[in-house]
Structure formats: C-alpha cells, structure tokens
Amino acid sequence: MAKKVPIDFVDERLNQGLAKTGLRFTAQRRHIYNTLLQKRDHPSAEEVFMRAKAEMPELSMATVYNTLDTLVKCGLIRQVTHDRGPTRYCSNLQKHHHFYCNECNGVFDIDVDPETGEPEFHMPPGFTISHWEILFRGVCPECNAKKNGAGSSRS
C-alpha cells in the first residue's frame, strides 16, 4: 500500500512545527504525526495508539498523549471535542468546519470555499443537518481585564 503522504513532507512539516518551540525531532513524534496524516478520520488517542503501536511495538500510551499535546502546541494538529467521549485529533490544517453524526458519532470535515469562506456550499451530498452552531474561542472580558491589568499599572 502506497503511503498517501510522502515521509519527506511529514518530516518537513514536523521539523517546522517543532523548531518554533525548541522541541526535539524524535522517532516517536515522527511516527505518531505520520500515523495521523495517513488516515485523517479524527481518531481518538486510543486509536492513534493502536495504529502507531502496530509499527512501533515499544510505543507507550503516555508517549501518545504527550506527543498529541506536543503536536497541538506546535499547531500541527487540532483537538476536536464535540461530544462526551474521548478527545479526537484532526490533522487537517486547512480552514474547515465539522459535522458530527448523531448516529455513528463520526466526525467529518466540512471544507470552506476559499473564496467566500462560506461552508454551506461545500456540504457534501447525503448529509442531513438537524442543528448547527458557531463556536468562538478566545478570551473573555474578565480574563482580558486581568491580562491587561497585570501587564501595566494597577493601583
């Protein structure tokens, strides 16, 4: 089976990500990141562990958790948490949205039209939507006040 993602690409991406934070390039990080890129189906840590361990039997669960956190910090993957249950991981860094299937609990990427930014136009056929919401992330007013206050004078 041919790899969908060439290993050079994996290495380059990983190196770029790690370089930003001064972290080391290791065999485990490479292997786990590669595992994530080969099958982009939003696996849980457990699933990543099983897939990666198949080719690297010494790998430990702790390393998988550590590495996933590292990759998130490096901006190479994103955490996806839209329901009760294990956190999943997403290696698609393109701007996109998510569809959560209420039947099988599957997570699907919904791509964005790069021109307009409108996601609806790319909703693939066959999906039926029962609910949607926008999720914003950032800093709330109270925490913004704390950060600003701490930085400057505070009577």
Next chain:
Amino acid sequence: MAKKVPIDFVDERLNQGLAKTGLRFTAQRRHIYNTLLQKRDHPSAEEVFMRAKAEMPELSMATVYNTLDTLVKCGLIRQVTHDRGPTRYCSNLQKHHHFYCNECNGVFDIDVDPETGEPEFHMPPGFTISHWEILFRGVCPECNAKKNGAGSSRS
C-alpha cells in the same frame, strides 16, 4: 434572595418536557431542573450536584447524571462539550452560539439577532476571538443510507 425563575414556570416547562416522553414528574427532577435555571453558567454535573445537594441532601450523583440525561432527551437542556474536561449543561433554549474562554475555560452564550440570525452583531464588548468554527450535527450519508435501506426494501 428572590428566585429569578418562578417555580410555576419551572414546573410547567418540566411537565411539558416530560409529558412528551411519558416520564414522571419527580421531586428530584424538579429540583435539578430548577437548579439549572436559577444560575445559567454552564455548570458541570459535579457543580449541579453540589448546588442541588445543598437544598436536597439525600440527592445522589447517579440521580444527577440520570436526570441531566433525561432533561437532554426531553429537550429542556443542552449538553455543551467544547473541550477536554467534564461535560457542561446549558438551560438556555433560545437560539444561540457559544464562546469558550481559553484562559478561564468559561463558556458564554452568544445571542443571535432574531431578525438576521447573525451572531456577530451581539458579541458583547471585551471578548477577543482567536478562532471560530461552525459545528453541524445531523446524520452522515452512510447512516442515512442505512436508515433508509432498513425502512424500505433492501436486496
């Protein structure tokens, strides 16, 4: 301290919700639902338990989980899960979106303009947004096929 939400309103809502599914009106369900309505700050099951237990000491954690699930099924509250950590619950049934604070992990409702449906116009001052995405819920093509196939002929 005056209750923000009159108990009659709580009872009526709860009765309506339970009636749809043939479930019983109980003291515990009433008390837990009332607890959720009095302070709409997206509490976790643990927080609901502590608040509710203060006035109903016999209450058990299992009942809190059972009741929260029941209320979700009745459509009286919504689960909110946007990060690793305990599930939170939202008793605001108006159409709205959510803001997740990366600093304090707080969840805030972002109301929707009932005219346009545009959330941005109601983003309260002081929030700074670092990222946003749309979350769709529904049924994926594969599960839709299964459901349709099972209902009609298949061969």
Next chain:
DNA sequence: ACTGGATTTGGAATAATTCCAAGTCTTGAC
C-alpha cells in the same frame, strides 16, 4: 566519551461517567 536536559516508558493515580442491584415511590387495576 561525558553531562545535563529532554524524552520515553510503565504503572499508579485521578477524574468523569456509567453500570448495577437493591430499595422506594407512583400509578393504575381491582
């Protein structure tokens, strides 16, 4: 080759939730 710090590992510990069996309460039939 050597040292310090980063990384990995296995297992213990914790957190969040679910499961379970026993007891209690409610409702409807009589």
Next chain:
DNA sequence: GTCAAGACTTGGAATTATTCCAAATCCAGT
C-alpha cells in the same frame, strides 16, 4: 383503599479517559 408492576433513586463498584510520576533512555553540545 390495596396491590402489583414498573419507574425512579440510591450508594457503591466498575469502567473509561486522562494525567501524573519516577526511573530509564536518548540526544546535543562540549
């Protein structure tokens, strides 16, 4: 009103997901 059946609640055990920890290993720079 009494009784049985089923719904509901409870405490605790079990499970799942994740984090913590200390020891062993690895790596980069000297």
